[in-house]
Amino acid sequence: xxxxxxxxxxxxxxxxxxxxxxxxxxxxxxxxxxxxxxxxxxxxxxxxxxxxxxxxxxxxxxxxxxxxxxxxxxxxxxxxxxxxxxxxxxxxxxxxxxxxxxxxxxxxxxxxxxxxxxxxxxxxxxxxxxxxxxxxxxxxxxxxxxxxxxxxxxxxxxxxxxxxxxxxxxxxxxxxxxxxxxxxxxxxxx
Amino acid sequence: xxxxxxxxxxxxxxxxxxxxxxxxxxxxxxxxxxxxxxxxxxxxxxxxxxxxxxxxxxxxxxxxxxxxxxxxxxxxxxxxxxxxxxxxxxxxxxxxxxxxxxxxxxxxxxxxxxxxxxxxxxxxxxxxxxxxxxxxxxxxxxxxxxxxxxxxxxxxxxxxxxxxxxxxxxxxxxxxxxxxxxxxxxxxxxxxxxxxxxxxxxxxxxxxxxxxxxxxxxxxxxxxxxxxxxxxxxxxxxxxxxxxxxxxxxxxxxxxxxxxxxxxxxxxxxxxxxxxxxxxxxxxxxxxxxxxxxxxxxxxxxxxxxxxxxxxxxxxxxxxxxxxxxxxxxxxxxxxxxxxxxxxxxxxxxxxxxxxxxxxxxxxxxxxxxxxxxxxxxxxxxxxxxxxxxxxxxxxxxxxxxxxxxxxxxxxxxxxxxxxxxxxxxxxxxxxxxxx
Numbered sequence: 001x002x003x004x005x006x007x008x009x010x011x012x013x014x015x016x017x018x019x020x021x022x023x024x025x026x027x028x029x030x031x032x033x034x035x036x037x038x039x040x041x042x043x044x045x046x047x048x049x050x051x052x053x054x055x056x057x058x059x060x061x062x063x064x065x066x067x068x069x070x071x072x073x074x075x076x077x078x079x080x081x082x083x084x085x086x087x088x089x090x091x092x093x094x095x096x097x098x099x100x101x102x103x104x105x106x107x108x109x110x111x112x113x114x115x116x117x118x119x120x121x122x123x124x125x126x127x128x129x130x131x132x133x134x135x136x137x138x139x140x141x142x143x144x145x146x147x148x149x150x151x152x153x154x155x156x157x158x159x160x161x162x163x164x165x166x167x168x169x170x171x172x173x174x175x176x177x178x179x180x181x182x183x184x185x186x187x188x189x190x
Numbered sequence: 191x192x193x194x195x196x197x198x199x200x201x202x203x204x205x206x207x208x209x210x211x212x213x214x215x216x217x218x219x220x221x222x223x224x225x226x227x228x229x230x231x232x233x234x235x236x237x238x239x240x241x242x243x244x245x246x247x248x249x250x251x252x253x254x255x256x257x258x259x260x261x262x263x264x265x266x267x268x269x270x271x272x273x274x275x276x277x278x279x280x281x282x283x284x285x286x287x288x289x290x291x292x293x294x295x296x297x298x299x300x301x302x303x304x305x306x307x308x309x310x311x312x313x314x315x316x317x318x319x320x321x322x323x324x325x326x327x328x329x330x331x332x333x334x335x336x337x338x339x340x341x342x343x344x345x346x347x348x349x350x351x352x353x354x355x356x357x358x359x360x361x362x363x364x365x366x367x368x369x370x371x372x373x374x375x376x377x378x379x380x381x382x383x384x385x386x387x388x389x390x391x392x393x394x395x396x397x398x399x400x401x402x403x404x405x406x407x408x409x410x411x412x413x414x415x416x417x418x419x420x421x422x423x424x425x426x427x428x429x430x431x432x433x434x435x436x437x438x439x440x441x442x443x444x445x446x447x448x449x450x451x452x453x454x455x456x457x458x459x460x461x462x463x464x465x466x467x468x469x470x471x472x473x474x475x476x477x478x479x480x481x482x483x484x485x486x487x488x489x490x491x492x493x494x495x496x497x498x499x500x501x502x503x504x505x506x507x508x509x510x511x512x513x514x515x516x517x518x519x520x521x522x523x524x525x526x527x528x529x530x531x532x533x534x535x536x537x538x539x540x541x542x543x544x545x546x547x548x549x550x551x552x553x554x555x556x557x558x559x560x561x562x563x564x565x566x567x568x569x570x571x572x573x574x575x576x577x578x579x580x581x582x583x584x585x586x587x588x589x590x591x592x593x594x595x596x597x598x599x600x601x602x603x604x605x606x607x608x609x610x611x612x613x614x615x616x617x618x619x620x621x622x623x624x625x626x
Contacts, residue, residue, distance in 0.1 A: 034439070044281030048256055053278035 055079075060190030062182065065121070073138040075126055078177060078189045082126030082134050084150070085187070088161060093119060095148065096162040106173045110162040113176050123179055123187065124163045128152040130170035135159060150174065192221070192412055193228050195424040222409065228427035229434050230415035232598050236310075237413070238441035239303040244401065245442055246296035251394050253289040254338075261341065263387035265380045268343035269468045287457040293335050294460045295449050297483035300328060308520075309541050311418055311529030316411045318521040323404040325517055327397055332484070334393040337386040339481060340378070346462045348469035349478050351378040351386070357491075360507040377471055417601050418529030419594055426598035477558055485555030486548050487513060489567040490574070492559055509571065516578050523578055526586035533592040536585050540577065547573050 061078045065085055068074055073086035088096070093110065101107040110119055126134050130152065136142040137150035137159075145151030145158035147166045152158075157168030164173040179189040199217040201207045210217055220226045260279050262271045275282035304324070307313055313321035340351045355372050359365040374381030412421060421427055428434070452459065460482060464475040480488050487510050494506040516523075531538045547570050554567040595601030 030439070044284055045252070045256060047280045048282060048285060049259070050280050052260075052274070052280060052282070054274065055278075 066185035092161040124174035129172040227430040236306040241438040242299040337390040344465035346465040486551035489555035493567040
């Protein structure tokens, strides 16, 4: 009604010739409001796909390392992913420190990858940075590859005793997760 | 299909022309729910409920797909997976409450839609198949809702499954083997839960397919209208878009507001607290009733208490199924040529009596099975069948309907000349006659 009155009394000839009418405002308002509604509905439908609270609650794990002798390694689980904890022998530490950083694909020293005073404890994710397989080298007698660290059987990536990539398709060193020593025999990962 | 004056689809953008020549999907939409579908201009708000039912079907499918991403149909884990959705999954509580209450609202709008059809004679020629396909959708809805209610595997889920599948054991000889076959065991267990989940996921898509047939069949004669008079010319209709898209949009917003009140402020009002207790095959809840939308049928089921030739249990089951099957014969039970209840003074009264009767049945179905409520259910159930089998045929042959308007436009477009006249020079009687 208002629109009709407006155009009847309209002093502006543009009113009928493509100018902005009240009806246009209503259209834009209605469509914008409906658009907001669609966004409001889409948000939880997308958000629900993310990790739920119980998965987020598993974000840290505590491990007892008192039983790991020098030269041994264990596999543990953090966020449903394997974690390697390895007690390096002095020879392995020496081998890792002997490599010049300039030779490395992903240059990091052993000290960068361990905690001060605990350089014998190498804690990394057991997830190959190529395509996510679990490298060999933790278990007794497993193939540790040409550099004495870990060896991924999927595509032949070889890691050294600091779990740095030395050969094969993987682009990065095995990832070091956040962790801290709660005592000499306990670490909390995550 | 539709009327001669329906506007044909004319794509303007070059891409739309290109598409139209190859896959005329926009043309289909334009003719079905766009400017190309002429609709009687006099539809009232009761005509919004078909679109609302479609809206709630969509809500159920979308939230259901999400819930199925988190739910697992194991007898050990189903209950906990639902609690996990409620507590741990992001926005899981909202999605599940929307699904729970969405089922109730789907039935609310569908019941209003059905009673709209009953009052305005929407089941009459040439729309008999529209009506019957609608009843098929309704039956599928009931099956889907029942199986969905079993999935959380709470006490009401479990005993609901036990009781409903128990219906089949009422049939002599074949009954018990059929029940065991349906459950895949002697009582509801893993096999039943898994197959109910599978079918609960399947049936909504079957419903969607029958909805397409329902709309297709509707669009052959076009929508009915509150006068029940056929559309005669272009003056009687308006294009679906923008007129009815706007009106349906308004109704959707209004109904979703009501829906939100339930979802956010009373999410469990329409459910049963017992269903938050994990299923226990060794203890039945003290007061077991189905969801509210099944109450009228539950009352009919319980109304039969005396063996008469057949066992009472079988009579109850037969009556309950018949109460819906009888609706398939409605187009032939109501013989009146007048569609709209507005022009049928006697029918109109009996229509409202039927509404009250169904409400009474619903109340009795939700109440405990005491002798009083069973007696009321018996009377109300008898009246329900009498309405369709006795009252309707008699009324439709004896009733003298009111005179029908010549056309939709003559019933609705009146007095505009007077209303449109400038104030103060409203034409007098004689003048009007001359003008006209």
